[in-house]
Amino acid sequence: MFLDPLTATLILSGVLAFTALITWFIYSVVKSNPTNVSEEFKEPYLAGEPTSTLSRIDAPSNTLFWGFIYGLSRKLYHYLRERMHSGILNEWGEYMSVYLGLLSLIGLLFTALILLRGG
Amino acid sequence: MIGLNSVGVLVPSLVGFAFILPLLGKLIKNVKFFHIYAALASLWAAILATYNAYLVFTAGTQVYPFGGWPPPLGIAYELDKLNALLGMVTALVMLAITIYSAWYLKDYEGVAYYYTLLLGLEVGLIGCLYTGDAFNLFVMLEVLSISAYALVGFYRSKPEAVEAAIKYGMFGAVATTLYFVGLVFIYATFGTLNMADLAFKLTFYVYYPVPNPFSGTFFGNPYVASAVALALALWAFTYKSAAFPNHFWLPDAHPEAPTPVSAALSGLVVNVGVYAIVRFLYTIFGPSAFVVQLRDAVLIALLVLGIASGLIGALMMVVQEDIKRLLAYSTISHIGLVLVGVAIGTSSTLNQNSLAYVLGLAGGIYHMVNHTLGKALLFLVSGILIALAGGSRKLDDIGGVGRRYPLVSLALFLGVFQLLGVPPFGGFFSKLLIYSAYMEAGMPYVSLMVILISAISLLGYVKLIYASVFKVGSPKVEQTTKVSLPTAIVLALGIACLVTGLATTYITSMMFDVVGSFATPQGVYDYWQSFFNTLLNLASGVMR
Numbered sequence: 001m002f003l004d005p006l007t008a009t010l011i012l013s014g015v016l017a018f019t020a021l022i023t024w025f026i027y028s029v030v031k032s033n034p035t036n037v038s039e040e041f042k043e044p045y046l047a048g049e050p051t052s053t054l055s056r057i058d059a060p061s062n063t064l065f066w067g068f069i070y071g072l073s074r075k076l077y078h079y080l081r082e083r084m085h086s087g088i089l090n091e092w093g094e095y096m097s098v099y100l101g102l103l104s105l106i107g108l109l110f111t112a113l114i115l116l117r118g119g
Numbered sequence: 120m121i122g123l124n125s126v127g128v129l130v131p132s133l134v135g136f137a138f139i140l141p142l143l144g145k146l147i148k149n150v151k152f153f154h155i156y157a158a159l160a161s162l163w164a165a166i167l168a169t170y171n172a173y174l175v176f177t178a179g180t181q182v183y184p185f186g187g188w189p190p191p192l193g194i195a196y197e198l199d200k201l202n203a204l205l206g207m208v209t210a211l212v213m214l215a216i217t218i219y220s221a222w223y224l225k226d227y228e229g230v231a232y233y234y235t236l237l238l239g240l241e242v243g244l245i246g247c248l249y250t251g252d253a254f255n256l257f258v259m260l261e262v263l264s265i266s267a268y269a270l271v272g273f274y275r276s277k278p279e280a281v282e283a284a285i286k287y288g289m290f291g292a293v294a295t296t297l298y299f300v301g302l303v304f305i306y307a308t309f310g311t312l313n314m315a316d317l318a319f320k321l322t323f324y325v326y327y328p329v330p331n332p333f334s335g336t337f338f339g340n341p342y343v344a345s346a347v348a349l350a351l352a353l354w355a356f357t358y359k360s361a362a363f364p365n366h367f368w369l370p371d372a373h374p375e376a377p378t379p380v381s382a383a384l385s386g387l388v389v390n391v392g393v394y395a396i397v398r399f400l401y402t403i404f405g406p407s408a409f410v411v412q413l414r415d416a417v418l419i420a421l422l423v424l425g426i427a428s429g430l431i432g433a434l435m436m437v438v439q440e441d442i443k444r445l446l447a448y449s450t451i452s453h454i455g456l457v458l459v460g461v462a463i464g465t466s467s468t469l470n471q472n473s474l475a476y477v478l479g480l481a482g483g484i485y486h487m488v489n490h491t492l493g494k495a496l497l498f499l500v501s502g503i504l505i506a507l508a509g510g511s512r513k514l515d516d517i518g519g520v521g522r523r524y525p526l527v528s529l530a531l532f533l534g535v536f537q538l539l540g541v542p543p544f545g546g547f548f549s550k551l552l553i554y555s556a557y558m559e560a561g562m563p564y565v566s567l568m569v570i571l572i573s574a575i576s577l578l579g580y581v582k583l584i585y586a587s588v589f590k591v592g593s594p595k596v597e598q599t600t601k602v603s604l605p606t607a608i609v610l611a612l613g614i615a616c617l618v619t620g621l622a623t624t625y626i627t628s629m630m631f632d633v634v635g636s637f638a639t640p641q642g643v644y645d646y647w648q649s650f651f652n653t654l655l656n657l658a659s660g661v662m663r
Contacts, residue, residue: 005548005551005623005627006624008542009542009543009547009548009552009623011545012542013542013543016541016542026308042435042557049433062178070478076434077434077438078432079631080431080435081435081438083366084431085370085435087371088246090285090292092367092368093290095364096358096364096365096367098364099354099357099364099365099424100297100350102420103349103350103353103354103417104350105422106346106350106413106417106420107346107347107349107350107413108346108418109416110342110410110412110413111340111342111343111346114342114410115278115342
C-alpha cells in the first residue's frame with residue numbers, strides 16, 4: 001500500500017512547510033544578533049589569539065560537523081577515511097579485486113551448478 | 120538501401136566537429152570563435168538527439184546500419200525509448216555545460232584543445248548510448264574514457280590533477296580490457312556481438328543451440344561464456360558508474376577536472392555505466408535468457424552494491440571540506456540509489472509481482488535523469504561560488520558568498536532539493552517509486568535503506584548550503600567576476616529540476632513506457648523485430 005504521487009506530494013509539502021515554519025520560529029527566538037554585540041565583546045582576550053578569530057561569531061563548518069558526526073561514529077569514520085579511502089592504489093586494487101573475485105565466484109558457482117546438472 | 124538519417128549522422132558529425140578543432144586552433148587565434156563553435160556543435164547535437172527521441176517515441180525503435188552493412192556483420196545503432204531518452208538528456212545537459220565553459224575558460228588560451236576533448240567526450244557518451252553493438256560499445260567506451268582521462272588531467276601543472284588522471288586511467292584501462300575479454304567469450308560462443316542478435320540467441324539457445332568452432336570445449340560452453348562475460352562486463356560497467364567498490368577513482372578525479380567537466384563526469388559519464396548494466400541485464404541477458412539463475416545472482420549482488428554505494432557515498436559526503444569532493448561523494452550515493460532501483464528485476468520479482476518490477480525500473484531510470492540535472496546544476500553552481508571566493512574549493516573559504524548572489528543561491532537550493540528528494544522536485548518522485556517498488560515486492564528493509572541513505576546525505580547537503588549561503592564572514596568577492604551567463608544556465612537547470620517534479624504524472628507514465636521498451640518481453644521482441652526488419656530490408660535491396 002502506498003500513496004498516489006499527488007496525495008504524497010501534498011502531505012509531504014505540508015509537513016515540510018510546517019516544519020520549516022517551526023524551525024524558523026525557533027531560530028528567530030534563539031539566534032544571536034550580530035548587531036547587538038557590544039564593542040567590549042569584540043575586544044580581544046589577552047591570551048594571544050588574533051582579533052580576527054575572536055570576532056568570528058560562527059563555528060567553522062568542519063568543526064560543527066566533526067563535533068557531531070565524528071564524535072558519534074569515530075570508528076566508522078576512521079575505517080572509511082583512513083583505511084578505505086586512503087588514496088593508495090594498492091588498497092583500492094584490493095577492494096576492487098575482491099569484488100571481481102565475488103563476481104567470478106558467482107559465475108563459477110553457476111557454471112558448476114549447470115555442469116553438475118548435465119548442461 | 121538505407122539513407123543517412125538523424126540517428127546515423129549525429130555521432131559522425133560530432134566526431135568531425137571535434138577533430139577539425141586542432142587544425143582550426145592553429146589557424147584562428149580568436150578565442151571567442153572556439154566558444155561559439157563548440158556551442159553550435161553542441162546545439163546541433165542537442166537538436167538531433169531531441170529529434171531522435173521524438174522519432175523513437177512516435178514511430179518506434181530506430182535502427183541505422185552504418186555503411187549499409189547488414190547487422191550483425193556491420194555496426195548498427197539501435198534506438199529504443201531508453202537510449203533515445205538518455206541520449207536526449209545527455210545532449211541537452213552537454214549543451215548547457217558547453218555554454219558554461221565559455222564563461223569558465225574566458226581567460227584561458229588553449230580552448231581549442233579543451234573543446235576537442237569536450238566534444239570527444241560527447242561523442243563517446245552518445246556513441247555508448249546509441250550503439251546496438253557490444254563491440255562498438257567497447258570502442259565508444261574507449262573514446263569516452265580517453266577524453267575523460269585527458270580532461271581530468273587538463274590542469275597539467277597541478278600534480279593532484281595529473282595523479283587523479285593517472286589513477287583513473289590505470290584502472291579504467293583494466294576495466295575496458297576486462298570487458299573486451301568478456302566480449303571474446305561471447306563472440307567465440309554465440310558468433311555475434313550485435314545486441315539484438317545476442318538477445319535473440321540467448322533467449323532461444325535452449326531450443327536451438329547454435330554450434331560454434333569451440334563447441335564441446337570449456338571455452339565454447341555457452342554457460343561458461345555467459346558467466347565469464349557477465350562477471351567481467353559488470354565489473355567494467357560498475358567501474359564506469361562508480362559503484363562501490365569500484366568508486367575510488369571518482370572523488371579524486373571529479374574535483375580535479377575543470378568544473379564544467381566535473382559536471383559532465385558526475386552527471387553524465389556515470390550514467391553510461393548504469394545504462395550498459397541495464398542493457399546487459401534486461402535486454403541481452405533478459406529475464407527470458409537461458410542463464411536466468413546467473414542473472415538473478417548478479418542482480419542480488421548489484422542490489423547489495425547499490426545499498427553499500429548509497430550509504431558510503433552519503434557518509435563520506437558529510438565529512439568533506441572540499442565542495443567538489445562533497446558533490447563527488449554525492450554522485451556515488453545517488454548511483455547507489457539508481458542501482459537499487461534497477462536491481463529489482465530478478466525472475467522471482469517479475470513472476471510474482473510485475474508491478475514492483477516496473478516501479479523499480481521506472482524509479483531507477485527516472486532517478487538517473489533527476490540526478491543528471493541536479494548534479495550538473497550543483498557542480499556548475501560550485502564553479503561560480505569557487506570563482507567568487509577567489510578560487511578556493513574549501514567550504515570554509517567559500518564562507519557564505521552565495522548570500523550576495525541570490526539567484527545563484529536559488530539555483531543551489533533547487534539542485535539540493537532535487538537530489539535530496541524534496542517534494543515537488545523530481546528527485547522525490549523517483550525515490551518514491553524505488554521505495555514503493557521494494558515495499559510492493561515485500562522487501563521493506565530495502566525501502567528503509569533508501570530513506571536512511573537520503574537521511575544521512577541530508578547532513579552533507581545542509582553543510583553545503585550552510586557553507587555556501589548562510590555562513591557568516593564571507594570572503595572578499597572578486598568584483599570583476601561577472602556571473603550573469605553561468606547564473607542563467609544554472610537557473611535554467613534549476614527550472615528543469617522543478618519541471619521533472621511538477622510534470623511527474625506525465626514523466627512517470629513516460630518512464631513506464633521506457634521500461635516497456637527494454638525490460639518486457641514485448642519490448643525485447645520489438646528490439647529483435649527492428650533488427651530483423653533492417654536485415655531483411657538490406658538483404659532485399661542486395662537481391663534486387
